[in-house]
Amino acid sequence: MRRLLAKSFVDYSQLLxxxxxxxxxxxxxxxxxxxGQTFLIALFVPSLMAALSLSRTEFSGLYSAATLLAGMTIxxxxxxxxxxxxxxxxxxxxxxxxxxLFGLASFTAPWLVVLMLFLVRLFGQSYMTLIxxxxxxxxxxxxxxxxxxxxxxxxxxxxxxxxxLVTTAIAAWxxxxxxxxxGLFLLLLFWPLTHSLIRRHTSYTExxxxxxxxxxxxxxxxxxxxxxxxSFKRWQLLRTPRFVFPAAIGLMPAFFLTGFFxxxxxxxxxxxxxxxxxxxxxxxxxxxxxLAGLGGGSLIDxxxxxxxxxxxxxxxxxxxxxxAVGDSAxxxxxxxxxxxxxxxxxxxxxxxxxxxxxxxxxxxRVKSLxxxxxxxxxxxxxxLFGVVLDLPLGHTGLFWASVFVLLLFLGASFPVRKxxxxxxxxxxxxx
Numbered sequence: 001m002r003r004l005l006a007k008s009f010v011d012y013s014q015l016l017x018x019x020x021x022x023x024x025x026x027x028x029x030x031x032x033x034x035x036g037q038t039f040l041i042a043l044f045v046p047s048l049m050a051a052l053s054l055s056r057t058e059f060s061g062l063y064s065a066a067t068l069l070a071g072m073t074i075x076x077x078x079x080x081x082x083x084x085x086x087x088x089x090x091x092x093x094x095x096x097x098x099x100x101l102f103g104l105a106s107f108t109a110p111w112l113v114v115l116m117l118f119l120v121r122l123f124g125q126s127y128m129t130l131i132x133x134x135x136x137x138x139x140x141x142x143x144x145x146x147x148x149x150x151x152x153x154x155x156x157x158x159x160x161x162x163x164x165l166v167t168t169a170i171a172a173w174x175x176x177x178x179x180x181x182x183g184l185f186l187l188l189l190f191w192p193l194t195h196s197l198i199r200r201h202t203s204y205t206e207x208x209x210x211x212x213x214x215x216x217x218x219x220x221x222x223x224x225x226x227x228x229x230x231s232f233k234r235w236q237l238l239r240t241p242r243f244v245f246p247a248a249i250g251l252m253p254a255f256f257l258t259g260f261f262x263x264x265x266x267x268x269x270x271x272x273x274x275x276x277x278x279x280x281x282x283x284x285x286x287x288x289x290x291l292a293g294l295g296g297g298s299l300i301d302x303x304x305x306x307x308x309x310x311x312x313x314x315x316x317x318x319x320x321x322x323x324a325v326g327d328s329a330x331x332x333x334x335x336x337x338x339x340x341x342x343x344x345x346x347x348x349x350x351x352x353x354x355x356x357x358x359x360x361x362x363x364x365r366v367k368s369l370x371x372x373x374x375x376x377x378x379x380x381x382x383x384l385f386g387v388v389l390d391l392p393l394g395h396t397g398l399f400w401a402s403v404f405v406l407l408l409f410l411g412a413s414f415p416v417r418k419x420x421x422x423x424x425x426x427x428x429x430x431x
Contacts, residue, residue: 005037012297012298014150015150016150019147021197021200021360022139022198023136023147025090025135025145025197025198026132026136026151027150027153027195028132029090029093029128029129029131029132029152029194030128030132030133030152030155030158031152031153031157032124032154032158033091033124033128033129033154033155034124034154034159034162034187035097035120035182036097036120036121036123036124036125036126037125038067039163040163041120043118043163043170044104046172046307047170047177048113052113055087062110062113063320064379065114065115065119066114066115066118066121067117067379068375068376068379069118070118070122070126070375071375073122073372074127074130074371074375075368075369075372076368077126077127077368078127078364078365078367078368079151079364079365079368081130081131081364081368082365084336086131086134086198089127090191090194090195091191091195092187093123093127093128094187094194095187095191096119096122096123096189097119097120097128097183097186098182098183098184098186099119099183100116100119100120101116101179101182102179102181103115103116104116104117105175105179106266126371126375129371130364132151132154132302133151133351133367134363134367135220136151136392137352137355137363138355138360138361141355143301144296144301144352145296145297145299145305145352146294146300146301147297148297148352149294149295149296149297149300150297150385153293155347156176156289156290156293163325166178166182168329169181195406196217202399225365237366237369240421242358243357243369243417245412245420246306246309246350246353246419247370247373247422248412248416249309249313249413249416250350250353252344252371252406253312254346254377255381255408256316256320257343257404258377258382259381259384259385260319260385262381263382263389265278266389267395270394271327272329273329275334277332281332281335284340285337285339287337288339288341289340289343289347290344290345291340291341291346292315292340292341292342292343292344293345296308296312296349298351299311300348300349304356305349305352305353305355306353306356306357306420308345309413309417309420310413311345311349311408313342313409313410314341314342315338315342315345316338317403319338320399320402320403321403322334322338323335323402324396324400343369344348350370353420354366354370357420385398
């Protein structure tokens with residue numbers, strides 16, 4: 001184990017020394033996606049509710065509508081990353097996210113606020129993340145897993161640094177000026193900095209053209225490369241085994257973690273867990289997520305992403321089991337550690353898997369269809385969890401239902417792994 005950790009540290013150090021600017025470009029976009037993530041927007045919710053004279057239920061409904069609309073829009077916006085230079089995609093994301101933050105600070109009409117929330121979610125949560133993962137997945141081939149592990153660190157960095165900064169700024173300047181400051185940061189610091197990082201690395205951001213004979217990665221002609229021609233309808237992916245089955249498995253961490261965390265206070269009360277201990281558990285979650293992201297990157301490079309499909313569900317299954325059987329506060333660190341391990345592995349496994357299963361010049365199209373699936377799942381999970389909690393079995397029913405569902409998907413992940421292997425083998429035979 002010690003030898004494996006030492007080798008991973010050396011591998012990551014060599015990758016960082018070899019490609020610091022390219023990795024920094026992608027990592028900075030996962031960090032900037034924080035401005036469109038719920039954990040940061042939630043800090044402005046009380047002020048927005050007061051300014052609009054809306055109840056929590058009314059504002060939650062508007063926010064869910066904006067989130068779902070953004071999720072339905074990204075399949076049409078996302079493929080632009082396959083057609084334009086990423087430095088201009090970055091400029092578009094920075095400009096639109098900044099303008100939407102300015103609008104959110106200025107407008108008072110509910111419909112305009114919903115429009116701004118839609119743009120914040122679209123260009124922050126979705127488009128920024130898509131730029132980050134697509135740039136890394138299609139450029140780094142032999143070290144794709146480790147590069148995605150480094151890029152994914154932007155998420156826990158944002159979760160650790162920004163809430164404190166934003167709450168401090170709100171207390172000092174007020175919520176409107178804090179939103180304006182975020183927009184100015186994107187325009188005056190973020191975009192110029194990221195542009196300078198890749199100014200001399202045009203191959204990292206330029207448009208990837210489809211090879212004449214539809215060669216997939218590794219020099220192997222791919223049947224799917226032909227299927228994903230410009231005339232191919234992205235919705236046809238919903239009928240292809242190499243997309244549908246892995247996507248269903250990959251949605252589980254986002255679905256269950258959103259549901260568990262959204263109803264975290266209620267779950268803690270049912271377990272008798274003190275709320276301060278529950279809050280401190282997120283430190284364990286962040287640490288485990290970082291470790292799993294970096295460790296998972298090395299495993300992906302050595303074994304392939306498809307083989308890790310079952311592995312990234314094991315910790316989540318364990319977390320659900322902890323909720324079902326553990327009542328003592330002693331279980332809180334283990335619960336959050338297991339959740340963090342699953343989140344960290346998932347953030348690497350799925351982007352790397354799409355890179356293995358689809359040609360590099362079509363990755364944005366594939367990911368822009370997978371992204372709204374994640375958005376819809378995370379929008380539905382709080383509602384479905386709430387429905388189950390209102391049933392007679394309540395929390396006990398929810399915990400054991402989660403264990404049962406995750407066990408089913410965990411079992412299904414093994415044949416799905418074989419489907420992925422068979423699809424890749426078919427590509428090789430076509431060559």
